[in-house]
Amino acid sequence: MRSSGSGRNSGRGNHRGAGNERDERQGQGRPRKPRPEERRYDVGPGATKDGPKSGRGGAARGGAKGGPKQSQQGGRGRTAPARSREYEARTEERNRERYAGKKDIKLPKTFPGAEQEGERLQKVLARAGYGSRRACEELIEQARVEINGEIVLEQGRRVDPEKDEVKVDGLTVATQSYQFFSLNKPAGVVSTMEDPEGRQCLGDYVTNRETRLFHVGRLDTETEGVILLTNHGELAHRLTHPKYGVKKTYLAAIVGPIPRDLGKRLKDGIQLEDGYARADHFRVVEQTGKNYLVEVTLHEGRKHIVRRMLAEAGFPVEKLVRTSFGPITLGDQKSGWLRRLSNTEVGMLMKEVDL
Template identity: 90%
Template sequence: DGRAFEAEGVGHPAGGDTARGARPEERRYDVGPGGTHEGPKSGRGASARGGAKGGPKQGQQRGGRTENARSREYETRTEERNRDRYAGKPDIKLPKTFPGAEEEGERLQKILARAGYGSRRACEELVDQARVEVNGQIVLEQGLRVDPEKDEIKVDGLTVATQSYQFFSLNKPAGVVSTMEDNEGRQCLGDYVTNRETRLFHVGRLDTETEGVILLTNHGELAHRLTHPKYGVKKVYLAHIVGPIPRDLGKRLKDGIQLEDGYAKADHFRVVEQTGKNYLVEVTLHEGRKHIVRRMLAEAGFPVDKLVRVSFGPITLGDQKSGWLRRLSNTEVGMLMAEVGL
């Protein structure tokens, strides 16, 4: 009942925020004299403070004493009564813990829960099922303390990202430049990740007119390895070209196409679909040179009309809509790390 709250002196959010369900940080409360916030000067909050017609005014004399004086006197009596009640009772002893427990890390189930593996109870079940290992050893009992800065934690063989790392996959639309900011005012990747607490950066690039999967993270070492040729992370592209195409096109691409900056080889090639002279082909490669797929096909005699990257390592596009950003699952993050030896 709203009147019951008014009687206790609790105000209402300013500007009628109750109707639109304002977030807590947007609310302002009537805390009365000595409070940290100034409430509204009129309306129901004022009535609750005694400003309504016929009600006592703040600080008004009642029986020779002010309301504030009565409140202080009541608090003093309560404090004395509680002091007498507990006088002479022994101090409560806290449970004993082994020396340095606070310095020796956190409980494993707490770290797993924070990393997104469910509630603490669900994480305890992972331990009971022998699915968790720390530094290469299967954890067989509850309550193990670990140091997330130093210890390697895995679930089902996949490394757990225990720090404050974020991992996202964006289905980049055509016309978006692969930068987090653009001085020319063009639409860029940063437009899709505003209001994030942590600064993200993109893993590799996609041509402005190329669509598809691009990863965003704040994990520097993972981003470096995913784009380094040493680790050979494969990317899969779907390209629309106009045929007819010769049967040996795939062999030519896999043997290597001579470009102005050296040979470029595809790891795999196949025709996905054909409608008349229109072909949809799939090209897999682990290189990351600029315009690499477009240049290879153009050099082979088949300029690309449309290009979409459908996977980056184990991360696939699936049914993710153009322009949509999604957070990677713990399993996907673990697969990415396993791909590059983290």
């Protein structure tokens, strides 16, 4: 009984030992996998049987994720030296010298119409304020648009805004970023963009504009009415040049009675100190007793020309208002109000001076 019991006990007690002996016998034919507690993590590139050269694990040298990666160039276990800035600069200079004498290679254009230059016509019209691109395409479909005197019938036509002349319904389109305004100048405002004496001037009405504007012609300080502001230098020059004879219309308040031949005298010419001055049109607009409101149209632009003509004829002006400058009329625009000219008005101005 004791011997059998002791055998069972000895078998239980030597269970782990028997397993170890079995593992050793099985491991004689093949290598045994190390247990987790027996695994070593300091083996890798640059390590020896006794351990790593530097005393640090291979994971710190790129053997595991997170460590610096090693380059395979220049031998196993070595890192490639970083290139200096001087080396990179010399390399770039050699490359420039190598390709300095070679011509630029023109790559083929792979999309339709890429070989054409300029902007699409409907885009130019849309930027000029003729509506959306679809609306501008409808203008082209209606044969209302012409380029350099030729009516455009196909969509997608390209133009050069700097060179080509574009017209809609016979009126020139301002294809560039020009601005055109009409101001109803009040009395007492100086016709300059800046005034060194601090008086109210035209520049006070356009201080918030991104581009610099300048006035077209002048009005006397006490004269009210239409004055144009723009950044289109050529248009402003032609509108004030006597060669183009752009007409201006004024309403003048005078005290009568006036003779019937006053209009004929003004049209025939009034002798002034700087030569004759002639009116293109004259009529009486309103009469209230001895007070008359007369309309005078002329194409000259000399200083105080209307006031001087009527004063020389014997009728000093009490109040003067310019009601139109060429095709631009005052209408119901209030005193001191600035408004942007429409595309049609700009086209009419350009047509007036052959632009």
